[in-house]
Amino acid sequence: MAGRVFCLGNGESRKDKDLYWLRQHGKVYGCNAIYRDHPDLIDCLTAVDHGMIHEVYHSGMANKIPCFFRGWSKxxxxxxxxxxxxxxxxxxxxxxxxxxxxxxxxxxxxxxxxxxxxxxxxxxxxxxxxxxxxxxxxxxxxxxxxxIKEPDYSFGLEAYSVEQNGTRRDFGWACGATSGYVAVKQEKPCEIYLIGHDINSHNDKINNIYKSTKHYTAKDNSPTPGINWINQWKTLFQWFPEIKFYKVNEYNDSRDKVNGPILEWQGIDNLEYIDYSRLDSLLK
Structure with missing residues (x-):
């Protein structure tokens, strides 16, 4: 086991951040519409909703990098x-x-x-x-x-996901934790950094860089409840205790729900909260 993976979510804490420098320190895994703005940043892309899946495939991303999709049967x-x-x-x-x-x-x-x-x-x-x-x-x-166009690097999650007891099935997880699982299986890393996986919102509106764009919720909607994301990431932490997970917050000073610890993650020994300054020092 060696190396790092940076799992990028689409929470607004990563908005306007220059993250291309991460590529020299590990593999970069992305979710959904991140390819629209950063097609050259990501090494692997995951999408789980049909509209987003086909948008990604039509863009040609799966002819360039591995893409993992839900319900993807050729x-x-x-x-x-x-x-x-x-x-x-x-x-x-x-x-x-x-x-x-x-x-x-x-x-x-x-x-x-x-x-x-x-x-x-x-x-x-x-x-x-x-x-x-x-x-x-x-x-x-x-x-x-x-x-399907060649070269084709698209894969279905159903044939790739295996529970700890050996059962092969799609877990039905949201895109973020699914990308984390794919990263574990693909890269076998020693460290995974969660960047832009905000879980919660700064205010009473949805927290997503791509809100009000195609295949996304309207910007004035209430925040998406984070409990499923919380439970899915927690399961991943517990399944792979040998991997150190870092949740990267913009400030990490508990000023709001985004920049503080997740209550349900208390007691997870292989999880640490850091800010971007600490991230920079860890990678030097």
Whole structure:
């Protein structure tokens, strides 16, 4: 066991921080939309929600670095037409595509694809009396398709996640702790640094750099309850006591819920809270 991993969340404590210097000290693992701003910073990317997953794949990131996705099952290309049509005629299919019922990258000569979402038949199953297709149900759901391009470094979490008792399954964790688990399995590090995993919020609004952007919650929403994140990270700490985990806070002086210790993590021997100044000194 050797080396370090920096697990970057999208909490606002890392906003405007120059983190590219971390690359010389270890591997950098990111979550979801971090690739939009920092495609060259991360060594591995994780996404768990279908919309975000296909956005990431369509961006081409999985042709450059390993990407781990939930529910990522590749299917032979020759099955596509039968699955996507499911009894729809040419006119219905064309209308569904025009109205955005299918979100896809270019098929090209791809031999496999991944599909998530509603059945198109359920989206365009209401017809007008004159035979035209009504727009009812359109855009309430979409089918998301990613045609697999080479080189392909995309992997499904289901085949990768193994509990301590040997059971193989996707834990259903949020993206942050999932990226931490992937980092443990991929890198076998001695240290993991949690940066931008704020857990809580500074105020009564959601804490996320990408709030009010595509696939994210609106900026005026209340904070996302952090209890699931807390429990999932705690499980990871306990599963791997040989790894030292550092939660990097901007100030680490308990001035608010972001910059203080997590009550539920009390007594975790392999966890330490540090600020950016301490991080800098540890890496020198």
């Amino acid at each position: 299917v032979p290309a020759h099955t596509y037409d039968a699955i996507i049509r499911d009894g729809l005629g040419d006119e219905e299919l064309k209308k569904a595509e025009e109205l955005g019922g299918i979100v896809s990258n270019e098929r090209g000569d791809s031999m496999e694809y991944v599909l998530h979402g509603a059945n198109l038949k359920g989206i365009v199953n209401v017809l007008k009396k004159d035979g035209g297709i009504t727009e009812k149900n359109i855009n309430h759901a979409t089918i998301k398709v990613s045609w």
